[in-house]
Amino acid sequence: xxxxxxIFWFRRDLRLDDNAGLYHAxxxxxPVLPLFxxxxxxxxxxxxxxxxxxxxxxxxxVEMQGKLRDLGSSLEVCEGRPVExxxxxxxxxxxxxxxxxTDYEPYATERDQAVTALLATKGVWFVAYKDQVIFEKxxxxxxxxxxxxxxxxxxxxWKAVVNDFYLSSFLVAKYQRHFLHRAAAAIPTLTELxxxxxxGAFPLSTMKTAFLQExxxxxxxxxxxxxxxxxxxxxHGTISIRALVRQAAASSETYLNELIWREFYQxxxxxxxxxxxxxxFKPAYDRIQWRNNEEEFKRWCAxxxxxxxxxxxxxxxxxxxxxxxxxxxxxxxxxxxxxLIDWRWGEAYFAExxxxxxxxxxxxxxxxxxxxxxxxxxxxxxxxxTLQTKRFDPDLSxxxxxxxxxxxxxYPRPMIDHEQAxxxxxxxxxxxxxxx
Numbered sequence: 001x002x003x004x005x006x007i008f009w010f011r012r013d014l015r016l017d018d019n020a021g022l023y024h025a026x027x028x029x030x031p032v033l034p035l036f037x038x039x040x041x042x043x044x045x046x047x048x049x050x051x052x053x054x055x056x057x058x059x060x061x062v063e064m065q066g067k068l069r070d071l072g073s074s075l076e077v078c079e080g081r082p083v084e085x086x087x088x089x090x091x092x093x094x095x096x097x098x099x100x101x102t103d104y105e106p107y108a109t110e111r112d113q114a115v116t117a118l119l120a121t122k123g124v125w126f127v128a129y130k131d132q133v134i135f136e137k138x139x140x141x142x143x144x145x146x147x148x149x150x151x152x153x154x155x156x157x158w159k160a161v162v163n164d165f166y167l168s169s170f171l172v173a174k175y176q177r178h179f180l181h182r183a184a185a186a187i188p189t190l191t192e193l194x195x196x197x198x199x200g201a202f203p204l205s206t207m208k209t210a211f212l213q214e215x216x217x218x219x220x221x222x223x224x225x226x227x228x229x230x231x232x233x234x235x236h237g238t239i240s241i242r243a244l245v246r247q248a249a250a251s252s253e254t255y256l257n258e259l260i261w262r263e264f265y266q267x268x269x270x271x272x273x274x275x276x277x278x279x280x281f282k283p284a285y286d287r288i289q290w291r292n293n294e295e296e297f298k299r300w301c302a303x304x305x306x307x308x309x310x311x312x313x314x315x316x317x318x319x320x321x322x323x324x325x326x327x328x329x330x331x332x333x334x335x336x337x338x339x340l341i342d343w344r345w346g347e348a349y350f351a352e353x354x355x356x357x358x359x360x361x362x363x364x365x366x367x368x369x370x371x372x373x374x375x376x377x378x379x380x381x382x383x384x385x386t387l388q389t390k391r392f393d394p395d396l397s398x399x400x401x402x403x404x405x406x407x408x409x410x411y412p413r414p415m416i417d418h419e420q421a422x423x424x425x426x427x428x429x430x431x432x433x434x435x436x
Contacts, residue, residue: 003031005093005180009100010036010075011108013131013237014060016067016172020131023170025099031180033093034068036061038079038193041111050196052321052355053236058190059202060238065187073179077187083114095124101131101237104266105359106276132237133263134158134166134245137270140263147271149281149374154267155260167242167249200320202355203229205239212251219254222312222324223397228255229322231356234262265364268374275363275373278344285372285379287432291340296415300335301349303403306414307385309393310334312402319402321355326392332369333383338421340428343370371429379429382422 008025014036016022025032038057046054065075078085089095098119103112116126130136140158141147148154190197207228218226233239241259248256269276280286303311303318313327323331335346347366351357367373371381393399396406405411 003094004096005031005033006096007033007035007089007093007098009098010034010064011100011103011237012235013101014057014064015238015240016064016176018169018240018242019101019172019237020170021099021101021129023172023175024127024129026172026175026178029178030096032099032178033076033180033182034064034073035076035078035089037082037085038077038188039111040079040081041107043193046195048352049194050198052198052200052202053232053357054193054195055190055198055200056202056232056355057236058187058193060236061187065184068179069184071176071179072181074182074184075187076185079188079193082111083118086115086118090119090122090124095119095122097125097127100126100128102128102136103132104136104270106273132234132241133266134162134241135263135267137267140267147267148264149268151261151264151375154264155257158260158263162245167246169240169242203232203322205230205233207247209247209251212248212255215252216254220326220392221398222327223393223395223401227325231322231358235356235358261364262358262361265360268364269360272374275367276359280370280372281367281374282372282376284433284435285370285429287435288340288342288428289432290342292342292345293339296339297335297341297345299412299415300339300341300346304412305334306412307334308396308399308403308406308411309385309389311406312399315402317350317353321353323350323354324398326388327398328365329369330383330385330388332366334385336366336370337382337425338416338418340425343367343372379433380426382418382425384418384422386418 006025006028008022013019013021043054061075061077068074098115112126112128119126135158138147140154140161148157207230211228215226215228218224220226230239230244234241234244245256245259248259268281272281275281299305300314303314305311309327310331313323313331316327317323332343332346335341336343343366347362350362350366351359354362364373368376371377371379389396389399399406403411
């Protein structure tokens, strides 16, 4: 088998620099084999074989492979179910231990438990480090040791606790000589994985200070380039959260708060895993009698609701895998409040389409809009698409880009009058929340 090695397992951390787990694996001094697994438990659920998330991951692996080749090493890229992949690797290599960075989602937790159990039968240890968040699990709690469920006090405590220790980079380059020296191994092509290349461009992984300084003023206007597009890089770890927080802290309190919202929802998912399994954070909201009209849902998914700002958002999502944050709220509110379609339908649709899909953030956002989440918008808040358009897309530049036919006779009439929809939603929600 050769020398004993440590395996470093990449998941949501596709970078060689400032990577906590990778730093600790290399620091141990034994040869480190970098590993990525295209997990068939995940890939087999993706119906769209032009899924740009797979394409993004593949591109990130190719970039890392080039850097590792320069260091005389190589990624081991496998395809299969993680337990089976590790069973094969244990037969091929003399493995001391496996290092990774923690993934907090329910499936990831179950997967890691199964891998840990397998490794234990061979006397191989498994350790995971915090990397994708500044604070995890129980690091930011109330004085009584219970988790926060309201964002503002959570963010105050978060800012009070954070310091240079939490934001310091992990200097991987200091120990990169410990990568296992080996010839470059082939990475499966997208075609071999069963997917197709789209060739579409991905957002840059850098932000200028000038952009952050204007973020507060521009972020709500979908017709201008006022959002960071960092979501996909945070989701897959092609950028360090520590570097991004340092940059935000120096230039934009508003952007820093958005990063803290991300950690808030990660914390909620960890302490209240039921929300990741389809339950409302507030149980009373599970009593809502949703209309769940399938034809209306199809029109919403196709961007044919007759409300241009709603349709523009859905069409942007369908075409690019991105949807502007302000419009995301309008689109989600329309589904849950105007159409009274279960928010879980919308959550699942976004999970299928979003380039930066993250279970905690997606679930938190949908429950916020639907009124059933922690620190959610009150159920009687119903976004008015027309007023939202006048305020945030006054020159109709966003709408004109995605719904160019909005003034044509071919464009559908609104599916439902806003005031009628609002009245119906308040009645339905009111009965559920009040136990009627």
